[in-house]
Amino acid sequence: LSYVFCFIRHIAGLNAGRARSIMEWKEKNGPFLNREQLKLVKGLGPKSFQQCAGFIRINPETVRRYTADSYHFYSYMFLHQTAGKKKVKGSGSTSNQFNPLDQTCIHPESYSIALRFLSQIAGSLDQMGSAALRQSIESSVKSRGLEVLAKSLDTTPETLQLIVDGLTQPPDISTDNLDDFKREIVSMNDLHDGMVLTGRVTNTALFGAFVDIGVGRSGLIPKRFITLEKLPVDQRRRSLALGPGERVEVQVMNVDLQRNRITLDLIRVLK
The missing domain is CATH 1.20.5 (Single alpha-helices involved in coiled-coils or other helix-helix interfaces)
Structure with a gap:
């Protein structure tokens, strides 16, 4: 809980209060089945939703587990395109169907x-x-x-x-593999400029890519550091070339403890 809370509180449009409300909603109602359900969270208005929605992804594996078996999941996902409206605990009502686009960087x-x-x-x-x-x-x-x-x-x-x-991009948004992280690096205080780490891309935006390096706060690789020579040939035509779930080797460029920001440089994409 603490790791997820520390991560989402720094997403655009969110703060500690909204992050706490998201966690409380999830505890009470179960996992989010789509991005639209974020609108049911207390204190998360239209502007906050607009800012954060593109950075929050819905994992289909979580939805699959929640709906008990794969048959219900796939019928839920593909066949009931116009059905399935129900009241969700919170405020108002929203669709409870999974939208495949919710697992992507598409807003x-x-x-x-x-x-x-x-x-x-x-x-x-x-x-x-x-x-x-x-x-x-x-x-x-x-x-x-x-x-x-x-x-x-x-x-x-x-x-x-x-x-x-x-x-x-393959819809792999899992960041559960602890082997991606150095075991002795657990917080921002353990980081220093020049340190080389491995991690997984969690989100992408026009200005760069966010990477989970296992310290409770994702670092940012600015777009200017994502250059063609650092990328596999088959990834050089993408807008940012990096996608969620991809493993990368990075170098710490700057750690700003006061502003809670980590700037990274891309060394290479790991296979």
């Missing part, structure tokens, strides 16, 4: 664009992260160009690139 405000893009290339949500969908997307981008595609969807190339990243 809810861009879901309609993502669905229209999938329709353009004859793709579907259940293909996310697959080689087939990746090939279809790459073929479309190569033949029409990112800017032309973005214009046809009434969005920006930057937003469309993030959508492409979210649809093509």
Whole structure:
């Protein structure tokens, strides 16, 4: 509980009070089944939701366990697209169905664009992260160009690139493998400039990638440090090249204890 609390309190749009409310809601109602349920949390208004939603991902494995067996999960996920409205403890009501886009870096405000893009290339949500969908997307981008595609969807190339990243990256958001972290490094006080660590990418944004290095606070690799020569060849066409769940080796550039910030430099992507 303490690790999760320490992590989410620093997400954009959240603070200690809202993070505590999120944890209390989860304790009372069970795991969040979709991002929309965040709106039921006391003290988390529209502006806070807009800021934090893209950084909070719903793990389908958690939903699968919560719904007891895979049959109910997959029917819940794919077949009941227009059903399943129920009251959820909190305030008001919201859909209780899992949305596959909730496990990606795609912001809810861009879901309609993502669905229209999938329709353009004859793709579907259940293909996310697959080689087939990746090939279809790459073929479309190569033949029409990112800017032309973005214009046809009434969005920006930057937003469309993030959508492409979210649809093509394998949906692995697990950060449970403790072997990723040095056992003697447990807090920010243990860090120093120049230290080399391994970790897992937890979130990406236009300005960089957040990496869990096992100290209760994710570090940020600024976009300027994510350069082509540090990346595998097959990842050089993405907007940020890094996706949730990917293991990376990083170097600590700066530790700001007062502002609770960690700046990292990418050394390489680990396989």
